[in-house]
Amino acid sequence: MKPFAAARAFFAFALAAVVCVAAPVAAQDEDSGEPLGEPVAGAGLRDRDFGVLSRQFGLDRRVEMYQWQRSTDPVSGELGYERIWNSAPIDSTRFEPGHVNPKRMPLENRRWWSESATLDGRPIDSSVLRAxxxxxxFRPNFSRLPANLAATFQPEGDGLGSSENPLAPQIGDLRVSWRELRLPALEGKLELREGAWQLKPEAAAAALNAAPARPSATVLGELPRDRRWSWTWLVAGVAAAAAALLWLRGRRRRRAA
Known part of the structure; x- marks a missing residue:
């Protein structure tokens, strides 16, 4: 066999070896039930009242109203009143005159969860999002704020407020803010059960105890030793074969010239 043909044959053999090794490794990862890609939130979540859109895994609307609340002077112990922002109505039926709160919230707190979240093409159980x-x-884009609400609310901080003067709110004024639900690294926390990604028992216990997530091991230096070396040698072999092929091709061209 001529040198050029031999180098070309070796190059083809090295490529075939890479494919043969990579396929079992990929199959092993899939069979192990470990996620390979990144989670996808799916369809966007929309707060239609305010035209707010989120493309994350959850959307939370928090409404607070400025209200009277009973308080006790820490020095004298005398009963008094203070004004606070609160996300639920404070009953003022037994308050002294001049300290009346609205009986209900004009807007309600709401929360939306993604129902189409996936990972590697398989659904993510809702318990994963909640745990x-x-x-x-986050501060939404208020370009789609309906006209009726735009007449009442204006941007205030990261959300919206109804106060004519944000520095001097009045009883009954509202402020609205939003949060998005984001997922941390999921390595080692999920397993496939009944066709969906669900929490591993140990991950569920860790989430219940608010334990810190285990760091992700994705760099080459943290791969298993046998896997690291097999890939290193295969890549080196392909590189050597390619170099030999290019050298022989250049040599043939020089001779022809």
Whole structure:
């Protein structure tokens, strides 16, 4: 066999070896039930009242109203009143005159959960979102705020407020903010059961106890030793075969010239 043909044959053999080794490794990862890709939230979640859209795994709307609340002076112990922001109505039926709160919230707190979240093309059980999800404050784009609400609310901080003067709110004023649910690294926390990703028992216990998540091991130096070396040698072999092929091709061209 001529040198050029031999180098080409070795190159083809090395490529075939890479495919033969990579296929079992990929199959082993899939069979192990460990997720390979990144979670996908699926269809966007929308707060239609305010035209707010989130493409994360959950959307939370928090409504607070400025209200009277009974308080006790820490020094004198005398009963008094203070004004606070609260997410539920405070009953003021027994308060002194001049300290009347609205009887109900004009807007309700609401929460939406993704129903189409997937990982590697398989559904993620809703218990995973509730156990591992982390609520993060975000400021929506208010370009789709309906006209009737735009007449009442204006941007205030990361959300909206109904106060004419945000620095001097009045009893009954509202402020609205939103949070998105994001998922942390899921490695080692999930397993496939009945065709869906669900929490491993140990991950469920850790989430219940608010234990820190185990760090992700995705760099080459943290791969198993036998897997690391097999890939290293195969890549080196392919590189050597490619170099030999290019050298022989250049040599043939020089001779022809």
């Amino acid at each position: 591992l999800g982390e609520w993060k404050l």
